[in-house]
Amino acid sequence: MARVCQLTDKKPVVGHKISFSNKKKLRRFLPNLQTKRFFFAEEDRWITLKLSTEAIRTINKNGLYSVVKQLREKGVKI
16 A cells, blocks of 8 residues: 555556656656654554645644544544
8 A cells, every 4th residue: 555645545646747848758746645653542552644744734633533533434444
């Protein structure tokens, strides 16, 4: 499960690299993923997640418990 955000399912997308002479080559745009550890107080343990920076902001806004609840509903093992 490389280069995929566990919360938002962001994946690499394909686009063109355009040179000065307007030649087009395919390239990949990778999401900004971070491996982050959170302390899950409800279960008294640490959780390591591979998240995009947008997902980290979502956890800061909504709280870890609600996000973990959503992930478990999707079927992600945490």
